Each structure stands twice: as structure tokens, then as C-alpha cells.
Amino acid sequence: MGEPYPKLRATDLTRTFGRTPHTVDALGPLGLTVAAGEFVCVVGPSGCGKSTLLRIAAGLLRPSTGTLEIRTTSPHPVAMIFQDYGIYDWKTVQANVRFGLDVQRVPRREANARAADWLARLGLADFAHAYPATLSGGMRQRVAIARALAVEPELLLMDEPFAALDAQLRTILQDELLEITQALHTTTLFITHSLEEAIVLGDRVLVMSARPGRIIAERRPPFPRPRTGGIRSAPAFTALKGELWDLLRKEAVPA
Ligand SMILES: Nc1ncnc2c1ncn2[C@@H]1O[C@H](COP(=O)(O)OP(=O)(O)OP(=O)(O)O)[C@@H](O)[C@H]1O
Numbered sequence: 402m403g404e405p406y407p408k409l410r411a412t413d414l415t416r417t418f419g420r421t422p423h424t425v426d427a428l429g430p431l432g433l434t435v436a437a438g439e440f441v442c443v444v445g446p447s448g449c450g451k452s453t454l455l456r457i458a459a460g461l462l463r464p465s466t467g468t469l470e471i472r473t474t475s476p477h478p479v480a481m482i483f484q485d486y487g488i489y490d491w492k493t494v495q496a497n498v499r500f501g502l503d504v505q506r507v508p509r510r511e512a513n514a515r516a517a518d519w520l521a522r523l524g525l526a527d528f529a530h531a532y533p534a535t536l537s538g539g540m541r542q543r544v545a546i547a548r549a550l551a552v553e554p555e556l557l558l559m560d561e562p563f564a565a566l567d568a569q570l571r572t573i574l575q576d577e578l579l580e581i582t583q584a585l586h587t588t589t590l591f592i593t594h595s596l597e598e599a600i601v602l603g604d605r606v607l608v609m610s611a612r613p614g615r616i617i618a619e620r621r622p623p624f625p626r627p628r629t630g631g632i633r634s635a636p637a638f639t640a641l642k643g644e645l646w647d648l649l650r651k652e653a654v655p656a
Pocket residue numbers: 418419425426427445446447448449450451452453454612
């Protein structure tokens with residue numbers, strides 16, 4: 402992928418919660434890399450440690466053993482999007498999108514221009530001065546995406562960002578994210594329950610085992626980029642979804 406080092410590399414990563422004798426082995430040992438410009442999706446059964454992995458990547462949680470390295474060059478390299486939006490209800494939409502830029506001390510005029518640009522891209526221009534409470538779920542999630550991307554992160558970490566949305570909105574936002582990340586080549590680690598989402602968005606789809614989650618399979622959706630949501634109706638899409646589902650079902654319902 403051009404650069405000699407991956408943007409993210411996890412090696413023999415494990416995480417255990419609690420104290421003996423009541424410990425929970427939540428994760429690993431797990432290894433994975435995300436190359437520059439790559440979009441990697443992680444799917445796995447409920448409770449297998451997906452969020453734990455992402456929280457370690459975001460620096461919110463320490464691994465018990467192993468390492469997770471992020472190799473970036475900018476001072477504010479990582480942005481994160483959670484499923485519960487993580488936007489501030491007391492700030493306007495524009496102030497929310499500008500938030501990361503303010504933290505980076507981007508001059509106000511430039512920050513406003515960049516925020517306005519992202520609001521326009523995500524169809525929120527008319528809501529710049531609205532407060533999040535007045536927005537629909539899909540619009541709130543667009544605000545979260547605009548805020549994360551406005552800082553031009555070198556690495557985007559997304560934990561089930563569309564889980565709370567209905568199926569139609571989810572499809573629309575998947576397609577929007579696909580378009581944006583393909584245009585910007587944003588390096589992304591994306592956690593999801595949805596196989597469809599993983600296949601539409603991912604250069605690679607990694608399948609995790611039941612807890613403690615390890616990577617048990619990797620598939621490359623056979624769709625060249627730039628791709629569109631139209632691939633959902635391709636026979637190869639259905640075939641890959643079936644194959645991944647078989648893998649996942651074995652983990653979700655142990656024999
Ligand atoms: N702070 C914590 N203290 C104790 N146990 C925890 C903690 N955080 C997570 N766990 C446990 O670790 C395991 C993995 O949790 P995690 O949230 O990472 O799974 P997940 O794959 O993201 O789940 P889901 O798909 O249901 O969101 C679970 O058994 C969970 O109960």
C-alpha cells in the first residue's frame with residue numbers, strides 16, 4: 402500500500418477485566434494491521450471484544466498484554482465515532498463539527514469554513530445553528546461523521562456507528578461514508594455487526610471468534626474501487642455474505 406509501515410498494528414493483544422477469581426478474558430490474543438488508506442472492517446459475535454479492541458486503539462483502555470501501535474505523522478491523528486453519536490447536546494451543529502478543529506487551535510475563520518464545508522457535504526447546511534436535540538437520529542449521526550472527518554484524521558475508528566439507525570438510513574449513510582472515504586482515502590478501522598455493511602465498505606473483512614476474540618478469518622470483498630452501494634445486488638456480494646455468515650454462526654452458536 403505504498404508506505405512501509407501500517408498505520409495501525411496490534412500484536413498479541415489481550416485484555417482481561419476484573420480480578421481473580423472473577424476475571425473475564427475479553428480479547429485475544431489478537432493481531433491485525435491496517436495499512437495507510439485501507440478500510441478494515443471487523444465483524445464478530447456479540448460480546449467477543451470488538452469494542453474493547455477499538456477502545457484500546459483509541460487509547461481509552463490499556464491492553465493487558467501485547468501492543469497496539471499507531472504510526473501517524475500529524476499531531477491529532479485519530480478520530481472516533483461511536484454508535485451513540487457522542488455529540489454535545491449543548492452545542493449547535495456547527496459548533497459540534499468545529500469542536501475538533503477548535504481543539505487543534507485551527508483559526509476560527511478557517512474552522513468555520515471547514516465546518517461549513519462538511520455540513521454541506523453531509524446535507525446539514527440548513528441545520529448549522531440547530532441543536533442536536535432537534536435532529537433525527539440519522540442527522541445526528543451525520544453530525545458525528547462531519548465532526549470526525551473535519552479534523553482530517555489519519556486514522557478513523559468507528560464502533561458500530563450506524564447501529565441505532567433504521568435499515569434505510571443505514572444504507573444511505575453507508576453509501577455516503579463509502580463515497581467520502583474513497584475520495585479521501587481515509588484509513589479506517591470499522592466495527593460492525595452487519596455483514597452487509599462490512600462487505601460494502603471494507604477492503605478487508607476480519608472475522609472475530611467468540612470471546613476472547615481472536616481473528617479467525619479474513620476476506621477481501623472482490624469489488625474494485627471506487628465502488629458504489631450497487632454492489633449489494635451482485636451475486637458475489639450475496640455469496641460472500643453467505644460465507645461470512647457461516648463463519649460467524651459457528652462462533653455465535655458454539656457447537
Ligand atoms: N469494563 C468492563 N468490565 C468488565 N467486563 C467488561 C468491561 N468491558 C467489557 N467487558 C466484557 O468484555 C467482553 C467483551 O466486551 P465488548 O464490549 O468488547 O464486546 P463487543 O464485541 O463489542 O460486544 P457487542 O457486539 O455486544 O457490542 C464482554 O464479555 C463484556 O462483558
